[in-house]
Amino acid sequence: MKIALIGYGKMGKAIEAIAVAKGHEIVHRVDLNSQHLLEKEELSKADVAIEFTGPETAYNNILKCFAANVPVVCGSTGWLEQLPAVKSICLEQHRAFLYASNFSVGVNIFFEINKRLAELMANQPQYEVKMEEIHHTQKRDAPSGTAITLAEQLMEKVRRKQEWVNDEASKPEQLSIISKRIDPAPGTHSITYTSAIDDITITHTAHSREGFASGAVIAAEWLKGKTGIFSMKDVLSL
Ligand SMILES: NC(=O)C1=CN([C@@H]2O[C@H](COP(=O)(O)OP(=O)(O)OC[C@H]3O[C@@H](n4cnc5c(N)ncnc54)[C@H](OP(=O)(O)O)[C@@H]3O)[C@@H](O)[C@H]2O)C=CC1
Numbered sequence: 001m002k003i004a005l006i007g008y009g010k011m012g013k014a015i016e017a018i019a020v021a022k023g024h025e026i027v028h029r030v031d032l033n034s035q036h037l038l039e040k041e042e043l044s045k046a047d048v049a050i051e052f053t054g055p056e057t058a059y060n061n062i063l064k065c066f067a068a069n070v071p072v073v074c075g076s077t078g079w080l081e082q083l084p085a086v087k088s089i090c091l092e093q094h095r096a097f098l099y100a101s102n103f104s105v106g107v108n109i110f111f112e113i114n115k116r117l118a119e120l121m122a123n124q125p126q127y128e129v130k131m132e133e134i135h136h137t138q139k140r141d142a143p144s145g146t147a148i149t150l151a152e153q154l155m156e157k158v159r160r161k162q163e164w165v166n167d168e169a170s171k172p173e174q175l176s177i178i179s180k181r182i183d184p185a186p187g188t189h190s191i192t193y194t195s196a197i198d199d200i201t202i203t204h205t206a207h208s209r210e211g212f213a214s215g216a217v218i219a220a221e222w223l224k225g226k227t228g229i230f231s232m233k234d235v236l237s238l
């Protein structure tokens with residue numbers, strides 16, 4: 001498979017190592033100095049694009065992939081307000097798009113555990129709940145995209161929490177997400193339910209970027225030749 005890597009930083013390089021080891025060809029490595037590779041004629045040489053740049057650039061890069069009719073796997077976080085627009089353009093233009101706030105198999109299983117635990121806690125108001133995420137100091141967005149996904153899943157079930165705040169909660173209906181930036185943490189997410197009697201904590205700790213990168217390559221292999229909007233739940237049949 002011919003892959004265009006849009007974003008050739010920490011993730012782009014980790015994805016390249018795994019893709020090449022699996023026999024894929026990297027046809028473009030796009031960073032800030034090689035924006036011409038996002039032109040239609042260049043991008044359309046790829047079977048699939050994998051986009052890991054950052055919050056300010058993801059939206060335009062995805063639209064460039066749509067313009068070139070290249071399926072796009074996007075892992076950039078911090079741009080979720082533009083996600084509805086991307087989805088409607090994808091459907092209008094019959095393109096292929098797969099977004100995940102976290103591509104690791106472990107975190108996608110953790111998402112399912114989070115939903116089930118939240119379901120069990122829905123009618124247990126004696127438990128207060130809060131979240132914590134820890135990442136390296138180069139991370140530009142807070143809270144992490146993964147933490148936002150976890151918070152949204154939790155609030156869907158635990159209706160006493162109505163909004164997340166990236167701070168200590170000041171109102172009972174707020175869900176606190178505390179963000180810590182400590183090197184070299186690749187990504188740790190915890191959810192803790194606390195009552196007067198006990199605590200329950202679930203934690204996912206990434207040991208490296210390998211899980212995110214290999215999940216993105218699996219997603220790209222899966223997306224090639226498809227049309228529509230997908231998630232890792234589709235890829236992993238969860
Ligand atoms: N969904 C997931 O599983 C994961 C998501 N992420 C997310 O992925 C994103 C990237 O993370 P990471 O690799 O650590 O970040 P880095 O800062 O290491 O890399 C970002 C790369 O994007 C490039 N870039 C910036 N702007 C553009 C642009 N307009 N077009 C093309 N390339 C551009 C940068 O180029 P230059 O070097 O020239 O500045 C750099 O190569 C973040 O949003 C992060 O949160 C990270 C890990 C896992």
Ligand SMILES: O=C(O)C1=N[C@H](C(=O)O)C[C@H](O)C1
Binds near residue numbers: 135139140143145212
């Ligand atoms: O920027 C990172 O590094 C990571 N970003 C993703 C996020 O915002 O959730 C996924 C992972 O935790 C690493």
